[in-house]
Amino acid sequence: MAELKDILYKVTINAVVGSTSVAINNIHFDSRAVSKGDVFVAIKGATVDGHDYIQKALSLGAIAVVCETLPDDIQNGITYIEVEDTSSALAYMASNYYDNPSSNLRLIGVTGTNGKTTVTTLLYQLFKKAGYKVGLLSTVKIMVDNTEYKATHTTPDSITINKYLKLMNDAGVEFCFMEVSSHGIHQKRSEGLQFEGGVFTNLSHDHLDYHSTFAEYRDVKKSFFDHLPKQAFALVNIDDKNGVVMLQNTKAKQYSYALKTYADYKAQVLENELSGLLLKLNESELWTRLIGDFNAYNVAAIYGTAELLGLEKVEILRLISELESVSGRFQYMISDEKITAIVDYAHTPDALKNVLETINSIRTKNEALITVVGCGGDRDKTKRPKMGHIASALSNKVIFTSDNPRSEKPEVIIEGIEKGVEPQNFKKVISISDRKQAIKTACQMANSNDIILIAGKGHETYQEINGERFDFDDYQIVQECLKQLQK
Numbered sequence: 122m123a124e125l126k127d128i129l130y131k132v133t134i135n136a137v138v139g140s141t142s143v144a145i146n147n148i149h150f151d152s153r154a155v156s157k158g159d160v161f162v163a164i165k166g167a168t169v170d171g172h173d174y175i176q177k178a179l180s181l182g183a184i185a186v187v188c189e190t191l192p193d194d195i196q197n198g199i200t201y202i203e204v205e206d207t208s209s210a211l212a213y214m215a216s217n218y219y220d221n222p223s224s225n226l227r228l229i230g231v232t233g234t235n236g237k238t239t240v241t242t243l244l245y246q247l248f249k250k251a252g253y254k255v256g257l258l259s260t261v262k263i264m265v266d267n268t269e270y271k272a273t274h275t276t277p278d279s280i281t282i283n284k285y286l287k288l289m290n291d292a293g294v295e296f297c298f299m300e301v302s303s304h305g306i307h308q309k310r311s312e313g314l315q316f317e318g319g320v321f322t323n324l325s326h327d328h329l330d331y332h333s334t335f336a337e338y339r340d341v342k343k344s345f346f347d348h349l350p351k352q353a354f355a356l357v358n359i360d361d362k363n364g365v366v367m368l369q370n371t372k373a374k375q376y377s378y379a380l381k382t383y384a385d386y387k388a389q390v391l392e393n394e395l396s397g398l399l400l401k402l403n404e405s406e407l408w409t410r411l412i413g414d415f416n417a418y419n420v421a422a423i424y425g426t427a428e429l430l431g432l433e434k435v436e437i438l439r440l441i442s443e444l445e446s447v448s449g450r451f452q453y454m455i456s457d458e459k460i461t462a463i464v465d466y467a468h469t470p471d472a473l474k475n476v477l478e479t480i481n482s483i484r485t486k487n488e489a490l491i492t493v494v495g496c497g498g499d500r501d502k503t504k505r506p507k508m509g510h511i512a513s514a515l516s517n518k519v520i521f522t523s524d525n526p527r528s529e530k531p532e533v534i535i536e537g538i539e540k541g542v543e544p545q546n547f548k549k550v551i552s553i554s555d556r557k558q559a560i561k562t563a564c565q566m567a568n569s570n571d572i573i574l575i576a577g578k579g580h581e582t583y584q585e586i587n588g589e590r591f592d593f594d595d596y597q598i599v600q601e602c603l604k605q606l607q608k
């Protein structure tokens with residue numbers, strides 16, 4: 122139980138009707154979850170307006186309503202709080218409700234188009250190995266030290282974030298690494314959290330269905346750094362031209378990492394093989410099991426973050442060499458026939474290009490590279506032809522297929538991808554909308570020493586079709602298909 126007025130601390134209030142000295146049970150932004158004694162926060166969403174559900178929330182027992190416009194029919198005995206911005210109010214209320222858990226641990230936010238899950242997960246692993254209790258909020262899973270919880274979003278809503286941070290406090294967690302997505306920043310899911318550091322990985326094409334322009338997408342990411350306090354650090358990839366943009370208005374202490382330019386944390390790839398990378402990190406050499414140039418960036422980010430958080434250099438280097446790759450990120454197997462299958466979460470043009478270039482830099486010309494890829498439905502349509510172009514230009518054979526079609530027709534999505542294929546690559550391409558069949562066909566096409574890349578779904582264990590999630594696991598399926606070939 123908490124007093125309404127206590128959880129409103131730091132919320133910008135325009136008007137109050139009724140008493141704020143009432144005890145409330147819980148906070149909800151979804152009327153369907155409300156029960157007796159709760160406060161309902163009405164949010165204008167992308168599909169509907171939460172203000173239309175105020176009556177519903179009251180009928181289920183809400184005793185207070187936080188809204189941007191007061192309803193016409195004010196009910197006796199109910200407290201109404203009119204605020205400037207309900208998403209922001211929700212974030213502060215959630216934080217207050219759970220006793221500001223972000224200020225009781227050392228919270229690091231990682232943002233950027235690609236690499237967030239990789240960097241946060243590896244930092245989680247590294248700090249665990251260093252002997253600390255650690256938390257993780259990521260696309261793949263939420264970890265409260267050793268206890269795993271299911272993740273529904275990359276950056277969950279502010280109530281969920283604070284709920285888990287509170288659990289981390291209770292478990293004695295000292296460091297928490299969290300992914301901060303552009304949707305999360307824009308919807309103020311991470312507002313009011315006390316970050317000790319922010320890390321920027323890179324910025325490339327994604328989510329231009331949600332953010333109307335690339336500049337808007339960039340500025341949303343930038344606003345995360347604008348809000349860091351001056352005691353915090355901001356560590357950015359300075360090889361990315363938007364790295365400096367992130368730092369433009371931040372009050373935080375500024376640090377950089379890079380492969381190509383001078384930086385506080387400079388990485389150089391000495392060797393790049395399927396078994397890992399040999400890197401020079403500032404003045405030290407180290408071996409890591411992570412694969413590809415893009416992972417050299419991730420390692421530099423991890424090294425910098427760990428040092429800024431006070432770990433010893435020698436210890437960090439030792440621990441990085443022990444890190445395991447993150448599930449669904451360049452996860453590979455080699456069959457008895459010596460066919461290599463790689464499952465990777467590349468679902469943006471830039472990620473796909475990086476992964477294909479990495480494979481091309483590792484393989485010899487005699488082996489074929491067969492790529493199986495699709496694009497998600499109800500997501501940015503403009504990335505489809507770009508991914509079609511990249512896949513067909515950088516592989517020997519390509520099978521376009523489905524990737525979570527959601528409410529769209531798979532064939533229509535595939536047509537969008539095919540539009541990007543240039544005439545000289547037409548003959549490399551076939552389309553099979555059933556993803557299992559597509560993977561099976563790739564396995565049948567492959568000869569000894571060939572490489573199959575299955576991109577886009579990584580760790581996901583489902584295929585989402587019309588609101589339903591069916592079991593589907595790229596890694597498991599390719600493993601089965603390769604086994605069947607042996608029979």
Ligand SMILES: CC(=O)N[C@H]1[C@@H](OP(=O)(O)OP(=O)(O)OC[C@H]2O[C@@H](n3ccc(=O)[nH]c3=O)[C@H](O)[C@@H]2O)O[C@H](CO)[C@@H](O)[C@@H]1O[C@H](C)C(=O)N[C@@H](C)C(=O)N[C@H](CCC(=O)O)C(=O)O
Pocket residue numbers: 150151152153163164165166167168169170171172174273274275276277278302303304305
């Ligand atoms: C586009 C988007 O981000 N949508 C998020 C948003 O939902 P919405 O704006 O559609 O909500 P809405 O349905 O219009 O409803 C508005 C309000 O009315 C309320 N409502 C609605 C119906 C009702 O009966 N009663 C009621 O009170 C809703 O609870 C909500 O508060 O707010 C919801 C609650 O926080 C989120 O769950 C939802 O994420 C959806 C499921 C989603 O798919 N989001 C993806 C795109 C996303 O956020 N992805 C990023 C990662 C992106 C990346 O790769 O970088 C992430 O961080 O996960």
Ligand SMILES: Nc1ncnc2c1ncn2[C@@H]1O[C@H](COP(=O)(O)OP(=O)(O)OP(=O)(O)O)[C@@H](O)[C@H]1O
Pocket residue numbers: 233234235236237238239240260275300302322323415416418419449450451465466467468471472473475476579
């Ligand atoms: N530093 C990087 N630069 C470019 N591409 C990367 C980088 N790190 C990983 N990738 C590629 O992007 C894919 C997704 O990586 P990861 O899951 O770490 O990104 P993310 O930012 O968490 O994505 P999401 O927005 O879906 O949460 C990987 O499978 C890999 O292909």
Ligand SMILES: N[C@H](CCC[C@H](N)C(=O)O)C(=O)O
Pocket residue numbers: 275468496497498500524525577578581
């Ligand atoms: N966080 C990304 C993940 C995309 C993964 C891909 N498999 C898809 O479903 O489109 C999104 O929600 O847009």
Ligand SMILES: [Mg+2]
Pocket residue numbers: 237238239259260261275300
């Ligand atoms: Mg992620």
